[in-house]
Every structure is written in structure tokens, then in C-alpha cells.
Amino acid sequence: MHIDVGTVLRGTVCDLYSNLVTRPTGAAVRTAIERQVTEIGAPVVTTIDFSQVNLLDFSCADEIVAKLLLRYTSDGGPQGFLTFRGIHDGHIDPIETVLERHALALVSWHEGEAELFGYVDDHERDHWIVVRDEGPVTAEAVAQRLGVAMAFAEEQLERLFRRRLVMRRDDGYAVPGVVHGSAGPLPGNGQGVQ
């Protein structure tokens, strides 16, 4: 499922706005996004697209990005995974600031490659990069690749899974948004983005 935040902003708050500023605006946009997700019934991966958003301030980053992620990672939150795309350089500072404030992290797609933003420790990051570069990949393969104990790799991957930063699949772990073995056209490094 793909949600264009710029379209939601203009459809929900004001059709003249292209800037995501002020907390009431952020709250209105988040509520509209949650409604869309609820109506469709939480798909496996929901992509929040910021490419049509010019300016994003801290208040909107907190209301939209942080609060959606908090909802998804909370007990009893929606099933599935959130990914982001269209995050340009001007969005990064407010997004990283709110992620750090809440100890959150997110997966974003940029020019066909997955990126990890926010609050992660070195072990989480190292394991996530292996999954991104080699996934779907088993915990055993990740452990071998990083030269760590299998139990340690499993623990890290499960932490990443609980944080919705990797998906569990029959054949191992993968970054949300990656389609492997698809017959359709795939952008970027042979990886598709939903």
C-alpha cells in the first residue's frame, strides 16, 4: 500500500498547502493515514511517501513519523510494516531528531536502496546491513557473515523484527519493501519497492 503524504495533506487540511508544518496539521494528516490503513486492513507493507512534501518541521515529523511508528511498534499495534520513501535531505534533520527522541528507527527507500534512519546501536545496524545487502538471509548466514555466535545473531534479528525494521520470511529475514523473485520490473539494485 502506497500513501502519498502530499496528497493526504492537500485532501485533508488545505489543497493549497505543500509544507508539512504545525502540530495540528501533522495530527490531521496522521489521522487520515491511519484511517486509510484501517479501511484497507493493515497490509503487509505500507509505504509513506514524502516526495511531494516541500518542508517538514519537527512538529509534523513528530506527529506523523514518530507517532505512526510508535503505533506500529506498540503491543497490539497494527500488523505489518511501515516503510518510507521520498525523504529528501531537508526532511532528514527533523525526522532523525524525533526518532532519537523516541528511540525509534525507520526503513526508508532512496534511489532503489533501503536506508536505516534513527536510533539503532552498532550491532543492530551491522545485522540490518547484512539483511539489506544479502536478504532474504537466515540467522545462521548472518552470524557467519559477521563472525558472531548464532544465538547472538538470532537475538539481534529478533530485536530488529520487533522494531519492524526487518521482516521474517520462510527463507530468512528481509528488509521490508524488498521483493525477491518477482516477475515484474524491479527498480534499483535488483530489489523492488512496494
Added chain:
Amino acid sequence: MTTVISVPPSLDEHTFEHVIEQLANTPEGSKILLDARHARWASPYGLTALLCVAQSRSERIGFAVPEHPDTVSYWSRTGFFRHAAELYDLHGSVPRSREAHESDVLLEITPITKSDDVHGVVGRIQQKAADILHGQLNLETAVTGSFGMALSESCQNIVEHAGLGGWVAVQTYKYTRRLGRRVVVIAVCDAGVGFRKSLESSPGHRQKDRWDDAMALEDAVLRAVSRFRHGDAGRGQGLAGIRRFVGRWHGKLTVRSGTARIGIVPEWDEDMPMTEGLPYFPGAQMQIIIPERVGEAPARTRSSATSATSARGRSRF
């Protein structure tokens, strides 16, 4: 009897203190005339703060307009008299108001009372700000987004905390005395409840042994405390973001509230980081100064959380 309060010839955040001192010595209910006849120059802070003076008193104040035609013309182009006419009894000749077309007035004095006003301000200023920040101040293009964020967050402070409408103005000019370079200045002033009372209204507020305007400013500006923080950990990031923006671009941030004034002071300025015991003035008065860049671009602080090879994002683990 009318108390005459003199407006200094050059009105900025420092000289405005003379206005406040005189005002603080004038009992509530007194008849007041603000005498700006000899004023020659005013910063955006000075002009927006002058509007707050009228809002700070229950009785309507008289205002003697500047005598020099250049001054009155410039103040007019900033939109000052359009708003002053609604708040003061004006004495003197004022030109008919017109739109500001001056390249140095990025944003004429604009009232902020609700969230829509913030959208309007940010939307209106964007292209012009980009041209000036990048073209005249020689800053990286990335500054434009951060500038918009700082403007948005500073204006939202009025909407969310002041309890009374305030004012914003943005100008660029050559800051000859202290810096010798061009600067862009954002002034956001209100005469509302101020930081101390705003924080006291939080359900999570606990009175400390020492609690005053200076402590409230330190909490809000340095420790990102917000009255909404109780139950919402995401609040209070606006001022922290402004502080980071100012630091990255070697700028200066000052916030005055009540009887104290806090400053994030760059190497090119000699202002005090904290001034206490000032004469009381209600609300909050904020000024952000971003100077023209000379020499090399500042080192880019962003590196990615994903890998050492990527250039997006910053690592902070």
C-alpha cells in the same frame, strides 16, 4: 498626566530594554505616550516588540511616529504602522500603507494567532528566503529548509503557548557594528503568558527550590522542556531544533521572557548567555540571527545510520 517613554534612536534587542525599563516604572492605568520621534533605525525585533508594548497594557497608549521621512517610510514598508494603528493612538504623519517590495524585508510584520498563520508565513517566504540565504548570504541550499523549520517552530510557540497573538518579521541587512557582514534576522515577539507561566501550567510541573524566569528559559531552550511534555514525550523539540539550526549556521539565538534573557551566543558576538533581573515584560521575545558565510562551507555533519559509505542521515548511537 501623561508619562512619556522615549524610544531610542537605534532600536534593537539591547536598546529596547530602555523602553521596558521606563515602562516598568510606569504604574498600570497611567496615560502613556511612546515617543519615537527621534528614532532613526529599528531591527525587526524592535518593531515587533513595540507592538507588544501596546498589547502589554490595558489602557490604550499614544505613539508619536518618527519624524525623519526615511525612517517613517521604512517602518511603513515593514508593515509596522498598519498594525500600530490598531493598537496605538498614532500622533504624526504616516504614509498610506502599501505592500513591502523591499528586497531586505523578507517578511513584513505579520500577526500570528493561529496555525493557519504559520502556514501562510512559511509558504510566503520560501522562495525569497532561498534566494537571499543562498544568493546573498552564501549559505548552502540546505539552509532553506532549516530556516523554514525554525520560522515555523518559533511561530508555533506563540500559537501553542502565548495565549495571545504575537508578531513575526524577517529581514536581511548588513550587521555593521558587531559583524561587518550581512545577516538574516527572524524576530518573533508576543506579550502573552511567557515561558515561566506556560511551564507552570503543565500537570507534571513541580515547583523547585529556585524557580524563576531564568530557570524556565533554561528548561525550555536548553533542556527542551514543554508544558505538553507531560504525557507526550515528543513535545519540546521545536526550540531544540532552532538551537541546533542556529549552531550549525554560526548564528545567534536570544529569548527574553519575564525578567530574564537567554542567549546562544556565537564566537562573533559578546552577548551574555544569561541575563537575570531585567525589568519585567510579559510574553516571550525571540530573535534568530544567521550571518553571511565567509570562507569555506561548514563541514557536513550528516552521515548515515546505514553504512559508512552513505551520505544521508547522521549517526548517533
